[in-house]
Amino acid sequence: MKELDKQIREIESEMAKGNMGKKEDSTEEKDTAIDSERPSSTMDQMIQSRISLQHAKSIAQSKRGLEREERTLKSEIKLDASRGVHI
Known part of the structure; x- marks a missing residue:
């Protein structure tokens, strides 16, 4: 044992x-x-930075559009409330 x-x-x-x-x-x-996932050269880093910048611009543009739509809807709600229609 x-x-x-x-x-x-x-x-x-x-x-x-x-x-x-x-x-x-x-x-x-x-x-x-x-x-291996990290960029190996400065050119790769520049390309990735450019892509990131494009994404950031796209997101900012979408945000501005949503804010504009929010303002429009709020003003329409106020206008409807003044007419006696409550949503």
Whole structure:
């Protein structure tokens, strides 16, 4: 029984060491994946900045349109309320 317990502990310690090695490998793979997603040159960074700027402009334009529509609807609600129609 003692011999079997000893073998089981040895196998468990080897498995634990193997799992640690796998975790380290997966961490390294994740790091390289993150690095590969980053722009590699200044040209890539410029392109990404331009795209981000275009998105920001588009969002700002949509926001202005929604604000304009909100103002219009509020004024229509006030006008309807003055006519005696309550929404």
